[in-house]
Amino acid sequence: MALYFIGLGLYDEKDVSLRGLEAIKKCDVVYLENYTSMLSCDVKKLEEFYGKGIILAPRELVEKKAEKTILKDALSKEVAFLVIGDPMSATTHLDLRLRAEKAGIECIIIHNASVFSAVGVIGLQLYKFGRTTSIPFQEDKWHPETPYDVIKENRKNGLHTLILLDLSPDEKRFMTVNQAIEYLLSIEDKRKEKVFSNGLFCVGCARLGSLNPCIKSGKAFELLKEDFGKPMHCLIIPGKLHFAEEEALELFKIHK
Amino acid sequence: MALYFIGLGLYDEKDVSLRGLEAIKKCDVVYLENYTSMLSCDVKKLEEFYGKGIILAPRELVEKKAEKTILKDALSKEVAFLVIGDPMSATTHLDLRLRAEKAGIECIIIHNASVFSAVGVIGLQLYKFGRTTSIPFQEDKWHPETPYDVIKENRKNGLHTLILLDLSPDEKRFMTVNQAIEYLLSIEDKRKEKVFSNGLFCVGCARLGSLNPCIKSGKAFELLKEDFGKPMHCLIIPGKLHFAEEEALELFKIHK
Numbered sequence: 001m002a003l004y005f006i007g008l009g010l011y012d013e014k015d016v017s018l019r020g021l022e023a024i025k026k027c028d029v030v031y032l033e034n035y036t037s038m039l040s041c042d043v044k045k046l047e048e049f050y051g052k053g054i055i056l057a058p059r060e061l062v063e064k065k066a067e068k069t070i071l072k073d074a075l076s077k078e079v080a081f082l083v084i085g086d087p088m089s090a091t092t093h094l095d096l097r098l099r100a101e102k103a104g105i106e107c108i109i110i111h112n113a114s115v116f117s118a119v120g121v122i123g124l125q126l127y128k129f130g131r132t133t134s135i136p137f138q139e140d141k142w143h144p145e146t147p148y149d150v151i152k153e154n155r156k157n158g159l160h161t162l163i164l165l166d167l168s169p170d171e172k173r174f175m176t177v178n179q180a181i182e183y184l185l186s187i188e189d190k191r192k193e194k195v196f197s198n199g200l201f202c203v204g205c206a207r208l209g210s211l212n213p214c215i216k217s218g219k220a221f222e223l224l225k226e227d228f229g230k231p232m233h234c235l236i237i238p239g240k241l242h243f244a245e246e247e248a249l250e251l252f253k254i255h256k
Numbered sequence: 257m258a259l260y261f262i263g264l265g266l267y268d269e270k271d272v273s274l275r276g277l278e279a280i281k282k283c284d285v286v287y288l289e290n291y292t293s294m295l296s297c298d299v300k301k302l303e304e305f306y307g308k309g310i311i312l313a314p315r316e317l318v319e320k321k322a323e324k325t326i327l328k329d330a331l332s333k334e335v336a337f338l339v340i341g342d343p344m345s346a347t348t349h350l351d352l353r354l355r356a357e358k359a360g361i362e363c364i365i366i367h368n369a370s371v372f373s374a375v376g377v378i379g380l381q382l383y384k385f386g387r388t389t390s391i392p393f394q395e396d397k398w399h400p401e402t403p404y405d406v407i408k409e410n411r412k413n414g415l416h417t418l419i420l421l422d423l424s425p426d427e428k429r430f431m432t433v434n435q436a437i438e439y440l441l442s443i444e445d446k447r448k449e450k451v452f453s454n455g456l457f458c459v460g461c462a463r464l465g466s467l468n469p470c471i472k473s474g475k476a477f478e479l480l481k482e483d484f485g486k487p488m489h490c491l492i493i494p495g496k497l498h499f500a501e502e503e504a505l506e507l508f509k510i511h512k
Binding site: 007009013014021022089097098109110113116118120121127128131132134209244247 | 265277351387390420498
């Protein structure tokens with residue numbers, strides 16, 4: 001009678017930890033949260049790999065109907081709630097956990113790689129990242145300027161900025177590095193505070209956590225012309241660079 | 257002919273990912289970096305589990321003698337370099353990777369859970385953490401005030417602060433939450449800027465990444481009296497709290 005929050009890591013079925021796999025195998029019911037991220041493999045592959053059926057859990061089920069599904073199950077059974085990346089990186093999962101604790105359900109967390117730490121692969125030091133921000137799809141004329149403000153604040157403090165990009169797995173849509181740069185340039189056009197200009201040095205990434213992530217560093221207008229390929233993408237704006245960080249970013253420069 | 261940087265996760269032999277385990281099993285030589293963190297299990301346990309001998313790599317070997325050991329091996333063999341946590345979270349590993357790349361050695365990174373993301377388990381939102389800092393053992397009258405300045409800057413910006421604590425695995429010494437609080441209070445005594453007072457609300461953690469981490473929230477003077485048990489410890493100073501974060505921290509309050 002417990003709810004296991006199990007991180008699957010970032011890329012495919014093989015990123016689960018042995019501890020995580022053990023827990024999945026002993027659970028009676030297995031949910032997979034499928035709205036905050038996506039793996040490169042499909043659910044069938046996971047089902048075969050675990051030897052278990054998987055129930056997909058869209059946002060509405062987790063946020064509005066968990067009392068009748070996940071939490072109800074966990075009152076009498078061992079339930080796995082699978083999360084891509086680390087299971088405690090997003091507010092929506094914390095919320096589910098709080099509701100479970102309130103209902104007297106034991107919660108067990110099995111961590112895994114997350115973009116918040118895997119971003120270290122680009123060679124910027126994790127302790128020098130400031131606040132993280134994200135860019136949503138531009139719909140209904142909702143154009144938040146928060147990402148611009150966060151970059152501004154972090155740059156002022158010499159800190160790096162990790163920018164997470166929106167996705168809509170149901171529609172197989174995900175935001176690209178190129179779209180993110182265009183978005184930030186459009187805010188620059190409006191605000192003109194020289195926070196995100198064409199010539200700003202930044203790093204675009206795709207498929208962090210895979211064996212062959214795509215990492216390219218260069219000026220914004222240069223990255224805009226690059227193809228980063230399949231999801232997920234993210235964008236990083238470096239702050240003040242240590243010489244080892246500079247050297248690392250050299251590895252990924254598109255124009256050397 | 258490649259150098260695999262493989263994260264072992266945070267707690268014991270079962271935190272490795274399937275991808276990581278597969279890589280270890282096919283490598284000809286296996287090094288374990290043993291100076292930036294420690295697992296709860298010993299090296300013998302890992303050797304039995306992998307069915308491989310492990311060469312311990314202290315800081316001096318990695319930073320000064322890698323050309324004659326790890327990197328030399330990787331020119332002609334498949335070499336695993338095991339790191340507790342995520343393999344790209346610390347500068348020292350990035351440095352080894354840069355030297356490997358310079359020597360023309362292919363580097364493959366296999367991520368895992370790191371304290372930078374696992375800290376999400378306490379219920380604070382990862383995207384609201386500012387710069388991370390660390391507290392070193394106080395030796396030779398070296399009393400850096402950086403941790404105090406980082407907390408000050410983050411609090412001013414409403415951000416959370418993750419404070420990593422020193423360790424010396426060779427001597428089986430590790431810094432406790434209590435020692436960290438004492439250290440910060442001693443800087444407060446000197447600076448008197450009301451950045452870290454006795455009444456400051458903070459969160460002490462031990463063994464993040466294990467199935468039963470110890471997480472306690474309370475005022476600094478209250479946490480000072482608590483026993484957090486075995487390593488590793490870390491300390492978190494919350495910034496401005498969202499209501500879900502407040503609710504989460506309630507779970508861990510020592511005086512409710």
